[in-house]
Amino acid sequence: xxxxxxxxxxxIAHRGFHDASAGRIENSPAAIAAAxxxxxxxxxxxxxxxxxxxxxFHDDDLDRLTRETGPVRSRSLTELTAxxxxxxxxxxxxxxxxLEMVAGRVPLIIEMKTRNARDGQRAFVETVAARLxxxxxxxxxxxxxxxxxxxxxxxxxxLPRGIIAEDTSGPDYRRFGAMERFILKNLLHWPxxxxxxISYGIRSLPTPAVWFFRTVFRVPVITWTVRTADDRAAAARxxxxxxxxxxxxxxx
Numbered sequence: 001x002x003x004x005x006x007x008x009x010x011x012i013a014h015r016g017f018h019d020a021s022a023g024r025i026e027n028s029p030a031a032i033a034a035a036x037x038x039x040x041x042x043x044x045x046x047x048x049x050x051x052x053x054x055x056x057f058h059d060d061d062l063d064r065l066t067r068e069t070g071p072v073r074s075r076s077l078t079e080l081t082a083x084x085x086x087x088x089x090x091x092x093x094x095x096x097x098x099l100e101m102v103a104g105r106v107p108l109i110i111e112m113k114t115r116n117a118r119d120g121q122r123a124f125v126e127t128v129a130a131r132l133x134x135x136x137x138x139x140x141x142x143x144x145x146x147x148x149x150x151x152x153x154x155x156x157x158x159l160p161r162g163i164i165a166e167d168t169s170g171p172d173y174r175r176f177g178a179m180e181r182f183i184l185k186n187l188l189h190w191p192x193x194x195x196x197x198i199s200y201g202i203r204s205l206p207t208p209a210v211w212f213f214r215t216v217f218r219v220p221v222i223t224w225t226v227r228t229a230d231d232r233a234a235a236a237r238x239x240x241x242x243x244x245x246x247x248x249x250x251x252x
Contacts, residue, residue, distance in 0.1 A: 002196070002218075003160055003196040003197045003219070003220050004138065004160060006041075006107050006138045007107065007109070007138075007140060007160060007196075007197055007220060007222070007241070008197075008220050008222065008240040008241035009041075009107075009241075010039065010040060010041045010106070010107065010241075011040055011041065011241065011242055011244055011249040012040065012041040012042065012043050012107075012109055012222065012241060012242065012243045012244065013031075013034075013035040013038075013040040013041065013042050013043065013243075013244065013245075014026075014043055014224065014225050014243045014244060014245040015027045015031060015043060015044060015045065015058060015245070016028065016030075016031025016032045016034065016035045016042055016044065017031055017034040017035035017038055017040060017042075018030075018031035018034075018245075019031075019034075020087060020088075023087065023088040023089065024088065025065065025085050025086075025087055025088045025090060026058060026065070027044055027045055027056050027057055027058055028085060028088060028090040028093075029090050029093060029097075029101060030088060030089075030090055032044070032098065032101055032102065033101065035106065036101075036102065036105050036106055038248075038250070039106060040106060040249075041106055041107040041108070041109060042102065042106060042107070042108055042109070043109045043110075043111065043224075043243050044056055044098065044108065044109075044110055044111070045057060045058040045110075045111045045113055046095060046110055046111065046112050046113060046128065047059075047060070047072045047073070047113050048072070048073055048113070048115070048121055048124040049072060049073060049075060049076055049077045049080060050073060050074060050075055050076050050077075051076055051077065052121075052123040052124050052126070052127050053076070053077030053094065053127060054077075054094060054095035054124070054127055054128050054131065055072060055077060055080050055081075055092060055093075055094055055095075056092070056093050056094060056095060056097075056098050057072060057080075057092060058113070059072070060072060060073075060113070060115075062083070064086075065085055065086055066083050066084065066085055066086050066092065067084075067086055068083050073115070077094055080092050080094075081093055081094055081097075095128065095131050096131060099131065099132075099135050099137075102137065103137065104135075104136050104137025104138065105137070106138075107137075107138040107139070107140070108137065108138065108139040108140070109139075109140050109142060109162075109222075109243075110128075110139065110140065110141050110142070111141075111142050111143065111164065112124070112125070112128060112141060112142070112143045112145075112148060112152075113143075114143055114144055114145035114148050116145055116147075116175075117147070118147070119147070119151075120145060120146075120147030120148040120149075120150060120151040121145075121148055121151070122151050122155075125148060125151040125152055125155050125156075126155060128141070128156075129152070129155045129156040129159070132156065132159060133156070139159065139160075140159065140160035140161065140162060140196075140197070141156070141159055141160070141161050141162070142161065142162035142163065142164050142195075142197075142199050143162075143163070143164060144163075144164045144165070144184075146163065146183075146184070146189035146192070146193050149161060149163055149189075149193040149195060150189075150192055150193050153193060153194060160196045160197065161193075161195055161196055161197075162195050162196060162197040162198060162199050162222070163187060163189075163193060163195040163198060163199065164199040164200075164224075165184055165185060165187060165198070165199070165200055165201070165204075166185075166200060166201030166203070166204040167185060167201065167203070167204040167207070168181035168182075168184050168185045169181075185204075185207070185209070186207075186208075186209040187209050187210075187213065190213075195219070196219070197219060197220045197221070197222060198210060198213060198214070198219055198220070198221045198222070199221075199222045199223070199224060199243070200221060200222075200223055200224075200239070201223070201224060202223045202224060202225065202226055202231050202234055202235060202239075202242075205223060205234055205235075205238040205239065206237075206238045210238070211238075214240075220240040220241070221238065221239040221240050221241075222239060222240065222241045222242070222243060223235045223238065223239035223241075223242055223243070224242075224243035225243055225244070225245050226242040226243065226244045226245070227244070227245055227246045227247070232252065
């Protein structure tokens with residue numbers, strides 16, 4: 001289905017409109033509230049918990065952003081939401097609490113974090129799809145993982161879905177074979193996943209595959225993470241909207 005117009009209408013605050021110096025930690029209720037107040041669309045991350053719950057959190061491990069240690073997926077959602085963040089006053093929180101706060105006031109673009117499991121974390125996708133089925137507001141899902149995206153397509157076909165990609169020559173992709181890296185970079189899983197939008201790394205643009213889908217099939221491109229004037233200039237040429245961090249796009 002065509003991507004909805006709201007998807008690219010407003011700059012997207014990366015993990016909320018966060019500013020650690022002001023006590024607004026990434027993906028925290030304070031960062032989300034600040035983005036809502038400014039009218040920005042919001043990008044957040046979801047991590048899978050031990051019982052396939054959905055925690056609003058970026059990292060695989062707790063160490064960087066809390067005073068706890070270890071992998072998120074080793075703990076239950078109840079345990080995790082009792083943990084305070086390392087800085088600020090917020091606790092960790094879940095998808096239901098996020099949806100209650102946003103309440104359709106601004107668009108939500110949710111990245112489902114992947115473990116590259118063979119089944120595309122189908123149980124996790126089922127959890128998220130069930131929660132979003134009753135949400136009355138603009139929301140989209142995206143992921144780096146084509147297997148997970150295929151699950152999103154089958155379990156939540158009416159939700160806008162996007163593939164996240166970038167150049168695959170860096171260290172994060174060493175676990176993949178050469179053919180897998182080529183497929184990911186060039187979006188060659190397209191016939192199976194049929195994303196409604198592309199979320200591509202700003203440092204990897206321009207690239208022929210993104211140009212092709214954007215120009216020929218009119219698939220909107222959102223680029224991440226835009227932080228500098230050079231990033232903004234590149235985004236204006238090669239993408240339809242930005243995921244931004246570290247500045248206020250309304251003041252540029």
